Amino acid sequence: MNEYTVFHTMAWPSAYAIYFFVIGISSALFFFSALSWFREDYRPLRENAFYASFVLLAVGGLLLIGDLSQPGRFLNILNPAYLNFQSPLAWGGLNLISFGLVAVLYFFMMRKGDEVNGKRLAIIGSLLALGLPIYTGFDLTVHQHRPVWNTPLMPVLFVGLSLVSGAAVASFLTKGSEAANSAMRRMMLWSGGAVGAMLISLLGTTAYGGVGAELTFMFLTSGTLGLIFIGLGIIAGTAVPIVLLLAPLGRQQVGMMTASVLILVGGMALRYSILYGGQILQTYY
Amino acid sequence: MTQELLMSSTETRGRPGVRRYAMVIDVRRCIGCMACQVACKAEYDVPLGVFRTWVPYRVTGKYPTVKKQFLPRLCNHCDDPPCVRACPVEATYKLEDGGFVLQHYDRCIGCKACMASCPYNARFMLPEHRTYTDITKVVDKCTFCYHRVIQGLVPACVQTCVGRSRIFGDINDPNSEVSQLVARHATQVLRPEQGTKPHVFYIGADRSLTDYGRAVYHKDEQADIERAAFNRNKHI
Amino acid sequence: MLKLTRRTFLKASAGTTAAAVAAPSMLRAMEADLGGRDIDPVSLIERKSIPTNCHVCNIQDGALAFVENGRVVKLEGNPEHVSTRGRLCAKGNAGMWYSYDPDRILYPLKRVGKRGEGKWKRISWDEAYNEIAARLDDVLTNGHPNEIMLKWGRNRTGGVLERFMHTLGSATILNHTSVCESSKKIGMEPTWGPDIEMPDFANTKYVLNFGSNVLEAAYFHNPFSQRVTEGRVDSNMKIVTFDVRLSNTAGFSDEWIPVYPGTDGAVALALGHVILRENLQDSDFIENWTNVSVQELKDHYKQFTPEWAAKLSGVPVETIERIAREFATTKPATTYTYRGPAKHMYGSYNEKACMMLPIMTGNIEKRGGYCLPRGMGYDQPQPQPPKPATPSYLAHPDEYPLAGHKVSHLVPFWITEGKQKIKVYFSYQDNPVYTNPGADAVWGELFRNEELIPFYVCLSPFMGEEAQLADIILPDVPYLERWEPESMPSSLWPWLAIRQPVIKPLGEGKETRVYLQELIHKLDPDGSRGMKKFWGFKSAEDYLRKQFENIPGLKEAGGLDFLKKHGVWPIYGKLNPRTGKISDKSGREIAAEYGLYRKELSAADMAGAMVDGKGAIHKNGKVIGVQRKGRNYVGFPTHDRLINVRVDQWAEYGFNPMPTFKRMPWHENMKDDEMILTTFKLNVHKQSRTAAVKWLAEISHANPAWLGTETAAKLGIKTGDLIRIESGVGHIVTKALVTEGIHPKVIAVSTAHGHWGYGRLAQLKLKEAAGQYGAADDPDLKNVWWDDKGVHPNHIIPAVADPIGGSQGWYDTVVKVSKAQPGDKYGDMVADWNKHVQWYKEGMRYTYVGDMHRKMHPEMASWAGPDSVKHKATGGH
Ligand SMILES: Nc1nc2c(c(=O)[nH]1)N[C@H]1C(S)=C(S)[C@@H](COP(=O)(O)OP(=O)(O)OC[C@H]3O[C@@H](n4cnc5c(=O)[nH]c(N)nc54)[C@H](O)[C@@H]3O)O[C@H]1N2
Ligand SMILES: Nc1nc2c(c(=O)[nH]1)N[C@H]1C(S)=C(S)[C@@H](COP(=O)(O)OP(=O)(O)OC[C@H]3O[C@@H](n4cnc5c(=O)[nH]c(N)nc54)[C@H](O)[C@@H]3O)O[C@H]1N2
Ligand code: SF4
Ligand code: SF4
Ligand code: SF4
Numbered sequence A: 001m002n003e004y005t006v007f008h009t010m011a012w013p014s015a016y017a018i019y020f021f022v023i024g025i026s027s028a029l030f031f032f033s034a035l036s037w038f039r040e041d042y043r044p045l046r047e048n049a050f051y052a053s054f055v056l057l058a059v060g061g062l063l064l065i066g067d068l069s070q071p072g073r074f075l076n077i078l079n080p081a082y083l084n085f086q087s088p089l090a091w092g093g094l095n096l097i098s099f100g101l102v103a104v105l106y107f108f109m110m111r112k113g114d115e116v117n118g119k120r121l122a123i124i125g126s127l128l129a130l131g132l133p134i135y136t137g138f139d140l141t142v143h144q145h146r147p148v149w150n151t152p153l154m155p156v157l158f159v160g161l162s163l164v165s166g167a168a169v170a171s172f173l174t175k176g177s178e179a180a181n182s183a184m185r186r187m188m189l190w191s192g193g194a195v196g197a198m199l200i201s202l203l204g205t206t207a208y209g210g211v212g213a214e215l216t217f218m219f220l221t222s223g224t225l226g227l228i229f230i231g232l233g234i235i236a237g238t239a240v241p242i243v244l245l246l247a248p249l250g251r252q253q254v255g256m257m258t259a260s261v262l263i264l265v266g267g268m269a270l271r272y273s274i275l276y277g278g279q280i281l282q283t284y285y
Numbered sequence B: 001m002t003q004e005l006l007m008s009s010t011e012t013r014g015r016p017g018v019r020r021y022a023m024v025i026d027v028r029r030c031i032g033c034m035a036c037q038v039a040c041k042a043e044y045d046v047p048l049g050v051f052r053t054w055v056p057y058r059v060t061g062k063y064p065t066v067k068k069q070f071l072p073r074l075c076n077h078c079d080d081p082p083c084v085r086a087c088p089v090e091a092t093y094k095l096e097d098g099g100f101v102l103q104h105y106d107r108c109i110g111c112k113a114c115m116a117s118c119p120y121n122a123r124f125m126l127p128e129h130r131t132y133t134d135i136t137k138v139v140d141k142c143t144f145c146y147h148r149v150i151q152g153l154v155p156a157c158v159q160t161c162v163g164r165s166r167i168f169g170d171i172n173d174p175n176s177e178v179s180q181l182v183a184r185h186a187t188q189v190l191r192p193e194q195g196t197k198p199h200v201f202y203i204g205a206d207r208s209l210t211d212y213g214r215a216v217y218h219k220d221e222q223a224d225i226e227r228a229a230f231n232r233n234k235h236i
Numbered sequence C: 001m002l003k004l005t006r007r008t009f010l011k012a013s014a015g016t017t018a019a020a021v022a023a024p025s026m027l028r029a030m031e032a033d034l035g036g037r038d039i040d041p042v043s044l045i046e047r048k049s050i051p052t053n054c055h056v057c058n059i060q061d062g063a064l065a066f067v068e069n070g071r072v073v074k075l076e077g078n079p080e081h082v083s084t085r086g087r088l089c090a091k092g093n094a095g096m097w098y099s100y101d102p103d104r105i106l107y108p109l110k111r112v113g114k115r116g117e118g119k120w121k122r123i124s125w126d127e128a129y130n131e132i133a134a135r136l137d138d139v140l141t142n143g144h145p146n147e148i149m150l151k152w153g154r155n156r157t158g159g160v161l162e163r164f165m166h167t168l169g170s171a172t173i174l175n176h177t178s179v180c181e182s183s184k185k186i187g188m189e190p191t192w193g194p195d196i197e198m199p200d201f202a203n204t205k206y207v208l209n210f211g212s213n214v215l216e217a218a219y220f221h222n223p224f225s226q227r228v229t230e231g232r233v234d235s236n237m238k239i240v241t242f243d244v245r246l247s248n249t250a251g252f253s254d255e256w257i258p259v260y261p262g263t264d265g266a267v268a269l270a271l272g273h274v275i276l277r278e279n280l281q282d283s284d285f286i287e288n289w290t291n292v293s294v295q296e297l298k299d300h301y302k303q304f305t306p307e308w309a310a311k312l313s314g315v316p317v318e319t320i321e322r323i324a325r326e327f328a329t330t331k332p333a334t335t336y337t338y339r340g341p342a343k344h345m346y347g348s349y350n351e352k353a354c355m356m357l358p359i360m361t362g363n364i365e366k367r368g369g370y371c372l373p374r375g376m377g378y379d380q381p382q383p384q385p386p387k388p389a390t391p392s393y394l395a396h397p398d399e400y401p402l403a404g405h406k407v408s409h410l411v412p413f414w415i416t417e418g419k420q421k422i423k424v425y426f427s428y429q430d431n432p433v434y435t436n437p438g439a440d441a442v443w444g445e446l447f448r449n450e451e452l453i454p455f456y457v458c459l460s461p462f463m464g465e466e467a468q469l470a471d472i473i474l475p476d477v478p479y480l481e482r483w484e485p486e487s488m489p490s491s492l493w494p495w496l497a498i499r500q501p502v503i504k505p506l507g508e509g510k511e512t513r514v515y516l517q518e519l520i521h522k523l524d525p526d527g528s529r530g531m532k533k534f535w536g537f538k539s540a541e542d543y544l545r546k547q548f549e550n551i552p553g554l555k556e557a558g559g560l561d562f563l564k565k566h567g568v569w570p571i572y573g574k575l576n577p578r579t580g581k582i583s584d585k586s587g588r589e590i591a592a593e594y595g596l597y598r599k600e601l602s603a604a605d606m607a608g609a610m611v612d613g614k615g616a617i618h619k620n621g622k623v624i625g626v627q628r629k630g631r632n633y634v635g636f637p638t639h640d641r642l643i644n645v646r647v648d649q650w651a652e653y654g655f656n657p658m659p660t661f662k663r664m665p666w667h668e669n670m671k672d673d674e675m676i677l678t679t680f681k682l683n684v685h686k687q688s689r690t691a692a693v694k695w696l697a698e699i700s701h702a703n704p705a706w707l708g709t710e711t712a713a714k715l716g717i718k719t720g721d722l723i724r725i726e727s728g729v730g731h732i733v734t735k736a737l738v739t740e741g742i743h744p745k746v747i748a749v750s751t752a753h754g755h756w757g758y759g760r761l762a763q764l765k766l767k768e769a770a771g772q773y774g775a776a777d778d779p780d781l782k783n784v785w786w787d788d789k790g791v792h793p794n795h796i797i798p799a800v801a802d803p804i805g806g807s808q809g810w811y812d813t814v815v816k817v818s819k820a821q822p823g824d825k826y827g828d829m830v831a832d833w834n835k836h837v838q839w840y841k842e843g844m845r846y847t848y849v850g851d852m853h854r855k856m857h858p859e860m861a862s863w864a865g866p867d868s869v870k871h872k873a874t875g876g877h
């Protein structure tokens, strides 16, 4: 009782949640910039969203490397002799780096205004961008023993979260364009709705899962984590902004701004609580 | 186990021509003396705050009918180890002959994907400070005392086990003590539903000891006070 | 010549025990070696192995030290050691941290500033010798040699400390045994000779364990735990444990029976009552081998009904009856006791009552039964200094004539009362300021008083609570750095062993036998005082060589050189990896010898002997054996070679010579809100000295007070709450731990934590600089994450001695437990010297000269009183 106290740490602490958040937004912003080659209403976002995406990509990359205990060995991930294709992280590393390279090329084409190559790179880049939330989702999904994480929903949820958070950031970058604003409003509504729906099914499968899932549900819905997950993530960060955006106020600048801020807070809260939620219980085992 | 039950190419149990080491822990014989835990610390200069093996306990029953039982824990050297799958750089790998799951310390980037993927908390990050070993800030875990076993010695924790609760050997050899124990006794493994095929087999471990999550139902508040200190003060 | 002590009386000769038993295990077990080698996991280089003897605690298991780059990196059990069988406990595995403690003292220190202020000056050995020699000189020329006192806790020097004191002519030699288990010894010795039993756990079918926590502590934790698990799993033995709390042993046992503190004796007597009532005793054994008859025993036990015991102990009548029948009808069976029954005010009676059970059921010296200890002795180099001429009161207080292991915990009161003057005080491996009842409030008070203790020399490598109060500290060395002879009766096979330096003493550290010789040479440089001649050793090794020079068998095997190579002698066989047991050449487990008391006397022994009507064999004015059915047996090592169920010597002092029970007077009228404070040891700690061993401190560093669920609910206390525990002498403030595993009237606080000395890790003062006294730092201490160091209970435990055995009543303290009061802080330890004095005086009323003695012994009404007693010189041990 007063002896044998051995405790375990969580593998992935909060730095990872910030990374997920940042990289998700980066990827969505690139996607919006890329869409501008195909849809006029996204045009005002092309440069702004790209720059923001690129800065966030750099920040995310640094966060990821900085969180390694051996940041100097980051390049090992590119060493073909070491590469393990069974690991989502290996795919993720490749994805991240190729996305970075494509983004640089895209930047030059964008500056040159090269329609043809710009479009090509927009498509390639978008696919790679889409890969980022998908791989981060997979990063969690593959851990078969972790409640909450181990669901096929996870990559989709991360794509949804990426889009809704990205749209929230993008809504500040529209330079006041009506069309872009309303595109972002729609984007927030649809992806926010999708996220909401996925969260509800996630809660369901967790609450009625096995003993591990059930206990994880208890952790996720009570105490501080409950406040973060349910309070900030689901209510303040998902439900309230959707209601707000549907309400007349949501069509006005203030309303949208408020909703965007709430969505961002919620997006961070959800990533944090999902990351933690999947790990808490096992530290007791 | 026979060949038909092999499910992935990584599995070596029952594969002819290779050794497959395993540990049997007879919980009926474990007295919770912690000798194994400390011997392992010494063998590897394991720093404070992390453990390659540890011996948690449960107190069950109501006064005056109360029991205290221990469950020695360590890496299961899974036959289908998720940690190996998770590692992006193959810094953690499984040795075909012997079935040891090991680390290349100089390759590990410290992403902790393997820690996240191990269902047993068997892995940990080595802190920056150690007494005399300069392998730091990479992930580590029990090696099944690879360096001893290949030189004909049992693991350090087995060597010192006061209750002779830990038995080690080649489960592919039908005459080994581990094979015979597994054949003759009902054995348990931890979290079998995870498909990891653990190679640490328990004898006499009932579900009050092995169940995942049960400890949280019976939360020991004292441990929680300590856990808070651990989370507050650890430098890992 | 083997030195014969009571413990070593039954040395079995090495060669004769190697006969094998049949039926080896069917398993073709572990294919790999069980030990003896170790390899560096990084470089894969084999580490150098040196055999020695563990001394992290006092069990004395055989060890191997593995050295790499001049550093001890690993310890392991010596696979050639018959008791240890290659294994060490958690503490033994961590022993190198005694040597590498970053706060270790590596040169002599002299106090500057006030006592206990913590200011020290590094001095040379020569300066230290000069200071000490001057003080000793002063006593030897102007006073009485008994004014030089030496008290040890552990003394495994093999006679060095005694030689030193006898050289000085002082009899004021004390030990710590009265805070340890002395009443157990006193309960046993007059009954059958030795001070401990050797239960054959591996082969028994039934164990009644009274208050021994053998799986965590006790003598002999590691060797016995090995055999307890063997017995339990391999031969289906049942073990029933009586304890006031759920120790690991109780938690492992088939049955845990919580008893009301101090009442084991009553339960044991009632068990005996049932056995005798139902005629389940071994009448043959009783009639032939004890000094009472079955009828006498039956008559005597009539009074101890299960109903009577149930009322005192809380153990239900049915349980007592069932266990009595199980114990008496399962063969072989044994009891085992350690401090649980003994550490009470009448602990000697409790122990005696417990040991009656294997006696009356005839389980003595049988395979699987309750055996005599097997030990071995070694020599004292000649010439030896003579025994001091004048006895010392402190070493043999008049009020405790039966306390053969002394009453050292009352010494501070006696010095204060002026019973004996002390001018120079030496302490050796003894930290009474922490480990004794009253702790700092008693011993700290004594040591801080320069009038009572004008000069205090502490022989220790560590800045313990006692060393902090010294005038001079001599940097003795931990066990891995010294030479010592060793032997313990820790299995059915006797053995001799050594401790040898596996690394050179670190810094300026020196071992005891070296610096005491140098000190004597300083006192008597030319030998004119007649001291030097006892100290003519060329080196520490030379001293040891002389101790092992003439031991038959060992001498032929190579003497000390054999021991240097193997660590232990004799070597009974090889550690069998299939079984973990010692096997002979044929691969079968070595067999033990049983029935030692039935060894027959030789014709030479019988020459000139005379047999009386009762079969006692007399020779040269002594009884040397017992004749039964025409055969001449050696019997038991008592004055009449029988088991003395009736101890006549006790009656001389008005104590009951027959098995009996006395209730603690202050447990009789306890109020509802009062509880009994008990204290206990943990498997990973060794009293005061492991708090600075990082791997052990990591496992256990705090000691919340155990409280039963029901009791805690009544008091409104939850786990983690601050509580105040208040006794008659003070209070402590600590945290509560609510558990199902404790008697509702008991609160239990473990020892080993809550230090205010012993270096930075023990005190969690890791921000202070390491190596204050010359030792190297350990970078790993940067990883210490815990911030609770626990609270020590000893301040509030009054010093009370068993009037027979002289043992401290550790487990008797009546306390009030409540939620902490405003202003109480975690770790508060408040106790008062004057209150301690009052309690000491209260305790003295129960000695045979005290006014309560007769009241406690109405059955001894015909005793003529204290004045009738003729004082004999009592034997020290
Ligand atoms: N790990 C470890 N081992 C050690 C030591 C050590 O410090 N640490 N020290 C060695 C030494 S010096 C000694 S003397 C031995 C002591 O070894 P033990 O006597 O086995 O251990 P203790 O903890 O002193 O006390 C034993 C038990 O007595 C219980 N007890 C208290 N009151 C009663 C009672 O009234 N009745 C009964 N039945 N039980 C009661 C306590 O709860 C405790 O569990 O251990 C030796 N071995
Ligand atoms: N509350 C409570 N108190 C108890 C007990 C309990 O169960 N509960 N148990 C009691 C028992 S059974 C006993 S035996 C006593 C033991 O009491 P002690 O004998 O006083 O305690 P130890 O911790 O064995 O060692 C005492 C000191 O030896 C010194 N020392 C350590 N290693 C070495 C060395 O290598 N060389 C030298 N020269 N010195 C060294 C250290 O300064 C250490 O403080 O404690 C008793 N006190
Ligand atoms: S127990 Fe964990 S670390 Fe060990 S092999 Fe299995 S998954 Fe890997
Ligand atoms: S932490 Fe090291 S061993 Fe673990 S997955 Fe990452 S690179 Fe592999
Ligand atoms: S097998 Fe070796 S590394 Fe693993 S727990 Fe045992 S001693 Fe430690």
Ligand code: SF4
Pocket: B029, B030, B031, B032, B033, B034, B035, B036, B037, B055, B070, B072, B157, B160, B161, B162, B163, B164, B165, B166
């Ligand atoms: S050494 Fe053996 S008996 Fe002791 S705790 Fe470890 S497994 Fe249990």
Ligand code: SF4
Pocket: C054, C055, C056, C057, C058, C059, C060, C061, C087, C088, C089, C090, C091, C092, C093, C220, C221, C222
């Ligand atoms: S019980 Fe442990 S500490 Fe004590 S002598 Fe044996 S191995 Fe050493």
Ligand SMILES: [Mo]
Pocket: C179, C180, C181
């Ligand atoms: Mo003791």
